[in-house]
Amino acid sequence: MKQKISGFHLDGEAHWVAELECGHQQHMRHTPPWMDRPWVLTEEGRRSRLGVELECKRCDEVGHAVAEAVREVLESAARQAYEEGGLSGLCAEGRWDLALDAIHTTGLTSAIQRALSQGRSSPD
Numbered sequence: 156m157k158q159k160i161s162g163f164h165l166d167g168e169a170h171w172v173a174e175l176e177c178g179h180q181q182h183m184r185h186t187p188p189w190m191d192r193p194w195v196l197t198e199e200g201r202r203s204r205l206g207v208e209l210e211c212k213r214c215d216e217v218g219h220a221v222a223e224a225v226r227e228v229l230e231s232a233a234r235q236a237y238e239e240g241g242l243s244g245l246c247a248e249g250r251w252d253l254a255l256d257a258i259h260t261t262g263l264t265s266a267i268q269r270a271l272s273q274g275r276s277s278p279d
């Protein structure tokens with residue numbers, strides 16, 4: 156997912172780190188000949204990159220984590236409802252209705268928040 160650069164700071168090893176609008180960070184190392192970013196060394200160069208979009212891998216990871224967490228919660232809610240329907244003697248159609256109901260009524264907020272909070276961490 157693309158995110159705009161909102162600022163820069165130096166890390167503990169004197170490498171520049173770009174701060175992204177999403178709250179994630181990415182190192183912008185200038186270590187020629189591997190990484191050639193002379194612009195990062197000047198105030199003016201850094202200012203000229205504000206608003207430029209970078210691909211944020213962390214956002215993608217968080218997106219996947221949230222999707223997985225949601226899928227897991229819904230699957231287990233549907234499965235449980237379907238099994239309970241069976242135990243109370245419902246026909247297949249009734250069990251299916253219960254499972255669909257469970258998908259619609261199961262709370263997802265806490266699973267999403269858990270997945271999101273795991274995505275908030277240090278720079279790459």
Ligand SMILES: [Zn+2]
Nearest residue numbers: 177179211214
């Ligand atoms: Zn991000």
